[in-house]
Amino acid sequence: xxxxxxxxxxxxxxxxxxxxxxxxxxxxxxxxxxxxxxxxxxxxxxxxxxxxxxxxxxxxxxxxxxxxxxxxxxxxxxxxxxxxxxxxxxxxxxxxxxxxxxxxxxxxxxxxxxxxxxxxxxxxxxxxxxxxxxxxxxxxxxxxxxxxxxxxxxxxxxxxxxxxxxxxxxxxxxxxxxxxxxxxxxxxxxxxxxxxxxxxxxxxxxxxxxxxxxxx
Amino acid sequence: xxxxxxxxxxxxxxxxxxxxxxxxxxxxxxxxxxxxxxxxxxxxxxxxxxxxxxxxxxxxxxxxxxxxxxxxxxxxxxxxxxxxxxxxxxxxxxxxxxxxxxxxxxxxxxxxxxxxxxxxxxxxxxxxxxxxxxxxxxxxxxxxxxxxxxxxxxxxxxxxxxxxxxxxxxxxxxxxxxxxxxxxxxxxxxxxxxxxxxxxxxxxxxxxxxxxxxxx
DNA sequence: TAGATTGTTAATCGATTAACAATC
DNA sequence: TAGATTGTTAATCGATTAACAATC
Numbered sequence: 001x002x003x004x005x006x007x008x009x010x011x012x013x014x015x016x017x018x019x020x021x022x023x024x025x026x027x028x029x030x031x032x033x034x035x036x037x038x039x040x041x042x043x044x045x046x047x048x049x050x051x052x053x054x055x056x057x058x059x060x061x062x063x064x065x066x067x068x069x070x071x072x073x074x075x076x077x078x079x080x081x082x083x084x085x086x087x088x089x090x091x092x093x094x095x096x097x098x099x100x101x102x103x104x105x106x107x108x109x110x111x112x113x114x115x116x117x118x119x120x121x122x123x124x125x126x127x128x129x130x131x132x133x134x135x136x137x138x139x140x141x142x143x144x145x146x147x148x149x150x151x152x153x154x155x156x157x158x159x160x161x162x163x164x165x166x167x168x169x170x171x172x173x174x175x176x177x178x179x180x181x182x183x184x185x186x187x188x189x190x191x192x193x194x195x196x197x198x199x200x201x202x203x204x205x206x207x208x209x210x211x212x213x214x215x216x
Numbered sequence: 217x218x219x220x221x222x223x224x225x226x227x228x229x230x231x232x233x234x235x236x237x238x239x240x241x242x243x244x245x246x247x248x249x250x251x252x253x254x255x256x257x258x259x260x261x262x263x264x265x266x267x268x269x270x271x272x273x274x275x276x277x278x279x280x281x282x283x284x285x286x287x288x289x290x291x292x293x294x295x296x297x298x299x300x301x302x303x304x305x306x307x308x309x310x311x312x313x314x315x316x317x318x319x320x321x322x323x324x325x326x327x328x329x330x331x332x333x334x335x336x337x338x339x340x341x342x343x344x345x346x347x348x349x350x351x352x353x354x355x356x357x358x359x360x361x362x363x364x365x366x367x368x369x370x371x372x373x374x375x376x377x378x379x380x381x382x383x384x385x386x387x388x389x390x391x392x393x394x395x396x397x398x399x400x401x402x403x404x405x406x407x408x409x410x411x412x413x414x415x416x417x418x419x420x421x422x423x424x425x426x427x428x429x430x431x432x
Numbered sequence: 433t434a435g436a437t438t439g440t441t442a443a444t445c446g447a448t449t450a451a452c453a454a455t456c
Numbered sequence: 457t458a459g460a461t462t463g464t465t466a467a468t469c470g471a472t473t474a475a476c477a478a479t480c
Contacts, residue, residue, distance in 0.1 A: 005418065007415060010414050010418050011411040011412075011415060012411075013414050014408070014410035014411055014413070014414045015395075015408075015411075017410075018394070018410070076418070076421075077414050077417045077418060077421070078417040078420065079417060083417075091312075091315070092308075092311050092312040092315040093315070093316065095308050095311075095312065096307075096308040096309040096311065096312035096313075097312075098308075099307070099308040099309070100309065100393065100409070101369060101370060101393045102393035102394075102409055102410055105393075106410055106413055108413065146420065147416075153317060154317065170420060171416055171419065171420045171423075173412070173413065173416050177316065177317050177318035177321075178234070178318075179231075179234075187416065187419050187420060187423065189412055189413075189415055189416035189419070191407075191409065191412050192230070192231075193316070193318055193407065194230035194233075194234070194318055194322055195227040195228075195230055195231075196227075196389070196405055196407050197230070197322055197324065197389065197405075198226050198227060198229050198230045198293050199223060199226050199227060199405055200363075200387055200389050200403065200405035201293045201294040201295060201299075202221065202226050202292070202293060203387065203403050203405070204294060204362065204363065204386060204387045204403060205292075205293070205294040207386060207387075207403065
């Protein structure tokens with residue numbers, strides 16, 4: 001087995017990729033770890049180790065070929081060929097995700113939307129019809145869909161997840177406001193906004209202890 | 217100065233709080249670290265250390281008083297009294313955030329929405345009027361708003377952030393698809409979906425290496 | 433060539449986990 | 457009392473950073 005990639009490394013790769021895109025559009029052709037390190041406030045050695053996982057060799061004195069590195073990082077993440085995903089939950093959150101500009105950039109395309117609510121199924125979301133959940137298994141298999149984007153209200157999140165498992169979907173990216181239960185045979189990545197808010201809230205609270213907020 | 221709280225600890229606190237709410241609704245009155253550890257797959261010692269930062273004492277043999285602990289964790293995060301925030305960017309993402317059920321639960325209330333796009337300002341989003349950006353500074357000061365929720369398209373994200381700084385807003389929770397530039401005198405917490413997607417994409421890709429996905 | 437940069441091995445740092453005394 | 461659990465100190469583990477040889 002190849003060396004396991006650490007999650008912190010994995011989470012930094014998109015930041016490098018974003019910079020690579022930017023620099024490419026500025027006409028750069030090579031980059032060194034120091035460029036990344038300066039732009040992101042990271043240690044250059046860390047950048048070098050992170051990039052190494054993608055298997056793109058650099059050249060001493062020169063650095064990395066920008067094009068080659070960008071392609072290598074994108075390939076490593078599986079962002080080189082467009083992935084197709086189903087959206088499960090077509091409420092306001094689902095609609096926002098369908099319109100989200102960051103997905104297309106990362107080779108992710110939501111090709112169909114489903115919703116258990118009969119009042120929503122049948123509607124159009126971002127120009128696409130929302131289908132009833134009953135259509136999910138057959139379509140998932142026929143279209144070889146391996147990723148589900150879960151955007152259901154918390155009460156329905158676990159049902160949605162189960163439907164994905166039964167449809168043979170391999171991974172779920174969850175935006176439900178409650179973490180769905182772990183399930184056999186499916187990869188779950190949950191975006192927990194409460195965790196992010198906790199970091200922000202605490203920083204704000206510590207700030208207030210030092211310099212109290214304005215009051216009337 | 218009090219011991220600095222680590223970010224990993226901070227990010228786990230909402231998970232404990234969610235369990236506390238659940239257990240409280242089930243009629244429990246005391247909890248031990250082992251309960252949390254079992255439910256979350258954590259080490260009991262880690263739970264004990266995490267909870268310790270909130271300053272709620274437990275009793276040997278008994279555990280923690282559930283009510284007292286829930287109140288302590290919420291207070292530590294600043295989630296005990298409802299915080300008021302402004303939404304900057306009232307497109308689909310902004311609309312989803314206004315409707316998001318997780319916020320109210322965490323004592324966060326979006327009290328007004330702003331958008332630089334004249335086609336959007338004037339509309340209603342989640343029953344609230346969207347105001348032009350020009351109204352932001354005066355209202356922020358008058359209402360003592362310290363948190364901005366940034367949901368603008370990437371091209372406008374930095375302008376939106378600057379507007380917050382100028383309005384005296386202390387912290388910004390960013391959902392832009394590109395991380396806004398750091399700015400003097402404002403706390404920024406950026407939710408970077410690409411980082412989360414990177415973790416998921418890579419897991420999916422490694423899975424495929426072991427067991428290739430079905431094809432036609 | 434000399435200097436800059438990669439790639440890799442060693443040292444440090446911080447977070448997690450283990451051990452254990454104190455206590456109800 | 458005995459057993460369970462807290463709170464805290466020590467050990468381990470993994471990620472970050474430093475050092476340095478190889479190289480263009």
